[in-house]
Amino acid sequence: MAAVQGGMSDADIETDIKTEPSTDGFGNNNANDGRVLSASPGSGSSTGSNKQTAAVTPEDQQTLLAVLQFLKKNKLIESVEILRREAGLPENSLDPKATESAGAGSGGAAGIVDLEGGDVSSLLSRVTGSSSAGAQAPTKAVAEDQPDVRVVLSAYSQQGDPTLYEVYYSDLKKFIETVLDCHRAELSQVFYPLFVHMYLELVYNNHESEAKAFFEKFSGDQECYYEEDLRVLSGLTKKEHMRGNETLLDFRTSKFVLRISRDSYQLLKRHLQERQNNQIWNIIQEHLYIDIFDGMPRSKSQIDAMSGSLAGEAKREANKTKVYYGLLKEPEIELPLDDEDEEAENEEGKPKKKKPKKDSMGSKSKKQDPNAPSQNRIPLPELKDSDKLDKIMYMKEATKRIRLGSDNLPSVCFYTFLNAYQGLTAVDFTDDSSLIAGGFADSTVRVWSVTPKKLRKVKSAADLNLIDKESDDVLERIMDEKTASESKIMYGHSGPVYGISFSPDRNYLLSSSEDGTVRLWSLLTFTCLVAYKGHNYPVWDTQFSPYGYYFVSGGHDRVARLWATDHYQPLRIFSGHLADITCTRFHPNSNYVATGSSDRTIRVWDVLSGNCVRIFTGHKGPIHSLAFSPNGKFLASGATDGRVLLWDIGHGLMMGELKGHTDTIYSLRFSRDGEILASGSMDNTVRLWDVMKAFDDLETDDFTAATGHIHLQDNSQELLLGTYTTKSTPVIHLHFTRRNLLLAAGVSQL
Amino acid sequence: MSAMAEERRQKHCSVVLPTESMKAMAESVGVGQLQEDSCVALSEEVSYRIKEIAQDALKFMHHGKRRKLTTSDIDNALKLKNVEPLYGFQSQEFIPFRFASGGGRELHFYEEKEVDLSDIINTPLPRVPLDVSLKAHWLSIEGMQPAIPENPPPATKEQQKVESTEPLKVVKPGQEEEGTIQGKGQGTTTPDGKGQCLEKGLIRLKPRSTHELSVEQQLYYKEITEACVGSCEAKRAEALQSIATDPGLYQMLPRFSTFISEGVRVNVVQNNLALLIYLMRMVKALMDNPTLYLEKYLHELIPAVVTCIVSKQLCLRPDVDNHWALRDFAARLMAQSCKTFSTTTNNIQSRITKTFTKSWLDDKTQWTTRYGCIAGLAELGPDVIKTLIIPRLAIEGARIKAVMEGPVISNIDKIGAEHVQSLLLKHCASVIAKLRSPPDNVEQYRTEYGYLGPMLCSHVMKARTQAALQAQQVNRTTLTITQPRPTLSVSQSGLSGSSGPRTPSIIKVPSSLTLMSPRPGTPSQPSPPATKYIVMATSAGAASTQQVILAQSLSHILDLHIGMIMCQI
Secondary structure, eight states: OOOHHTTTTHHHHHHHHHHHHHHHHHHHHHHHHTTTOOOOOTTTTOOOOGOOOOOSSSHHHHHHHHHHHHHHHHHOOOHHHHHHHHHOHHHHHHHHHHHHGGGGGGGGGHHHHHHOOSSOHHHHHHHHHHHHSSOOOOHHHHHHHHHHHHHHGGOOOOEEETHHHHHHHHHHHHHHHHHHHHHHHHHHHHHHHHHEEEEHHHHTOHHHHHHHHHHHGGGGGGGGHHHHHHHHHHHHHHHGGGTTHHHHHHHHHHHHEEEEHHHHHHHHHHHHHHOOOHHHHHHHHHHHHEEEEEESSOOOHHHHHHHHHHHHHOGGGOOOOOOOOOOOOOOOOOOOOHHHHHHHHSSSSSHHHHHHHHHHHHHHHSOOOOTTTTTTTOOOOOOOOOOOOHHHHHHHHHHHHOBTTTTTOOOEEEEEEOOOTTTTTEEEEEETTEEEOOOOTTSEEEEEOSSSSSSEEEOHHHHTTTTTSSSHHHHTTTTEOOOOOOOOEOOOOOSSSEEEETTTTTTTEOOOTSSSSSEETTTTEEEEEEEEOOOOEEEEEEEOOOTSSSEEEETTEEEEEEEEOOOOOOOOOEOSSSSEEEEHHHHHTTSEEEETTSSSSSEETTTTOOOEEHHHESSSOOEEEEOOOTTTTTEEETTTTTTTEETTTTTTEEEEEEEOOSOEEEEEETTTTEEEEEETTTTEEEEEEHHHHHHHHHHSSOTTTTOOOOOOOOHHHHHHEEEEEESSSOOOEEEOOTOOOOEEEEOOOO | OHHHHHHHHHHHHHOOOOHHHHHHHHHHTTOOOOHHHHHHHHHHHHHHHHHHHHHHHHHHHHHTTTTTHHHHHHHHHHHHHHHOOOOOOOSSSOOOOOEEEEEEEEEEEOOOOOOHHHHHHHOOOOOOOOOOOEEEEEBHHHHHBOOOTTTTTTTOOOHHHHHHHOSSEEEEEHHHEEEEEEEEOOGSSSSHHHHHHHHOOEEEEEOOOOOOOOOOOOHHHHHHHHHHHHHHHHHHHHHHHHHOOTTTTGHHHHHHHHHHHHHHHHHHTTTTHHHHHHHHHHHHHHHTTTOOOOGGGGGHHHHHHHHHOOSSOSSOOOTOOOOHHHHHHHHHHHHHHHHOOOTTTTHHHHHHHHHHHHHOOOTOOHHHHHHHHEEETTOHHHHHIIIGGGGGHHHHHHHHHHHHHHHOOOOOHHHHHHHHHHHHHHOOOOOOOHHHSSSSOOOHHHHHGGGHHHHHHHHHHHHHHHHHHHHHHHHHHOOOOOOOOSOOOOGGGSSOOOOOOOOTTTEEEEEGOOOOOOOOOOOSSSSOSSSSEEOOOOOHHHHHOOOOOOOOHHHHHHHHHHHHHHHHO
């Protein structure tokens, strides 16, 4: 999509990314044909070219393919044949690799592969065949000047009588309405994808009025959560519009996934075969991926809970990979004894409490959590002395932490940004809650100190030379008192700053912006250190790893990137989302990254391999906030649909649905013990939820983990512990201090 | 899906720019003759592209954490498509598109003025805007939301309404904390409470309607009421401003209501005009407050207002004091409350109309009351004037004639008759001007309306010329201004700042009260002025002595109130 938008100019950067959805599609195809799908979807591609094990290196292949395409374009069929034979590319083996490496040019090639099903006549032979046939057919003539989209769209060229479409569709509708109740909900799932594909076929074949009539007749039947997509679709009334339309390409390149029980599927199949309804049967065969399971058909509410994403539900295999969601062992740091003595004098209860706690910590670290990744699964930075001091501070604060629960709610302190006429777009707090950073629509990044300690810069190089470097307070001496102020402004971006994140050691700040860059700022000098370029399109979010050093960013180019602060190029590219990546979060153990997207799915990626290990569907709108629970087991997500969904990462299951908000949820945060979830929304409220109860309630039920069909109770009202309304200030950030005080931030709309 | 959504969707589907727009745009870039077919093709293509850009722009709006789409979002969306953004649209608030029509075409255009650079350079720099700053407050303290100005008022208007209209409310387990006014402790989901609920299922309860006032609120109430009826006009203005804007007055509303109705009762007996005016201004301020749900207290407020309209005597010296102004003001208040609160169930408007008409029809009614009735009816709008007042003009004219031309019985009656006459002329002229077609014949008027006929005729003619003048003005203005300028003081609205001091004997009535004016009045216009001034003819000395008396009577009421408050606590 990005390549289509940007024209040819940035094709080179985008190539490896662009092909991704198509690879996914190919994977689907494989599975459909009954071949063994060894790796999870997206596995081959996500780490880019260096992971590929093809006989021919990708670069070579790419050039080869380019040459082949040039030849065939000029109708030098013989040369094509010869070259192909010489390169040792058998026809069948060519296409998967070709699709991967051919870049924008053949991005749509997967489409062919897709629709041709199992017995793929290769990309080449197909194209050669068509051109040798004389290129007389009108569709092919049009296609000549638009090679990439042509291939995708040509899937629609085969066709029946346009006037019969309505008949076909209503026939199926009638059938599904008359089947047994238990099957109806399941079979109703096919309506939406069928509707879209039939409409697109009509549009593609220039039956404009029929398409319009079809749309008007049946669009009202579709589930309300597809309304956004239908709106996009409704604007698309001409064949010319289909070129470069993102939604369309998404629909074509990835098969719509449905989960249907075997009984229901047989019912549908029999009906269609009896009626000789080939039109619909073809679409089901070619554009839909039906994940058949054995057992009871699902109920309407179960289906509704999981559907809503751009490309249907996640396949069951997609969530089968083992995820090491446990926490890493904390490094053992001795608490300074004198402190403990001091406190023992003050309060008698204290040391007793502390002792067992420390013991439990110790025992935990001895026994490795079976769900935790090994300590060095990904290399983490060494702890510095200052980090150790901070850890000690943290542990001390932790002892003073308030234990939250349904009868012990946190206090909420709200930071309102005043006079922010330019528009506040992102906020972050440091972990110790001493600094607040704000990203603004006027491209500035501002940092405030909320403690009496003011912000100071380091002295200039000349002045630093004069300092006694051996003195104990050298860290204090390097600071320039003259620069002390409560806030600092940093200039550098050239567009609204949409994402902002402090490093855990409070020395750095990351910001991502509309200008396509992620910038790293030093909080010692308050200057920009690095601008990480690569996204080219707006970067919607960025976040530091909880251990520092790594960070993740995601944006409009549908790709999340993993970076290390000392590399100017990304270490990993996570690609697979079908629309913008709107938010990114690191797992507390730093081994995984979660991304939320406008395609209404959440994906969890393995930092080590770059693979997508979880796909969560169920949201009905773009996802704007994510939060991992402190124990790493759960994920909470909030979207424009105003719902918070809870996910079990280990089992890959939806755990609960929290309804209450009426507008986009921009912020989610678990309390430090993970007992309470706070959500902040555009509807000017902060809400607190009893997530412990939500998790407990579900765990007592018997898990149908194998199928993943959970039955959610509607208990949002019971789980809602509190709603706090602001005076027309949307809540855009939330943060729990180390003592479990909730901090919220927003800009007043008054 | 509901039919509504379907409808909406179909609308999306069909929206295409009109081909005339294509022509206009083509002309603006110098393409004269555009084929109809090309126009159709172009408009479809352009509509599609615009929709595409709008979709992308929405993305930027969402990420900008706003509800309003701005021009910069569009710019960013264009940039995304590698299209050069539109320069020059930088306004945050609105896009200054203007509308023009003429020659059968309608156009919206963006006026680009030529600006002299030296003008810009020479103008003094605007004030530097305030820098971004942070302000912290407690949104909640251990589950309770403190009632501080930074937090929203504890009960919204809807909640107040629900509470007063649905006294029996279904309590579901776990929902208890939702509706209650005070940010109650979250410990409500205690096991015993829940068990109860579960046993009995849904219980219908009448919630305790408590209006406990905190010490601060009691102090506030005391200060406000004292200022409202006190002698210092500056303080009064401040107090009224506070009543009109403060969001947290809900709890005090019953007290204010009682204060007003008792105050009117006492002061009508004592004929204290100044106090009555103050109390009416309080009613006005309460009605202006957008956070209050007044419906619950109309039974106290409406009688008080009606008293001020129709009472036989409102002041000590009816021949000198301008109690007419109070009647006018109260009548306007009445009309406003009819407009806002009248529903099919309470039927305020028809009940009020009946009351007024009944006493107007009574022969024995005094001129003062007569005036009040007519004013009250006239303020209700042209329809009421047409159906109720105009048919009675002849009878009323005869009555006035009897007083004016007959033997002088009392000066007071004469003044009353004069006022009634001018009131009738004022209100009826504009309505008649619309009812009758232009040639205004004095004789015709006389036969139809009797004694008042000739005067009406001249008033109607005046009204016509004015209307014509305005029409011209309106025609001229449509070309230039159709969009109101945005207010710049956006951030100030939350502050309950003090308004400027007002002169003691003038009540300023905003133009919004003159419900009948059919067009937006501009200050330069001679007839219905934008603001009305009611000049009170009380001399300063007299007023102060009255106030002393009043202060006593009021302090009595105050004591009563505070006593009540204490009892409740």
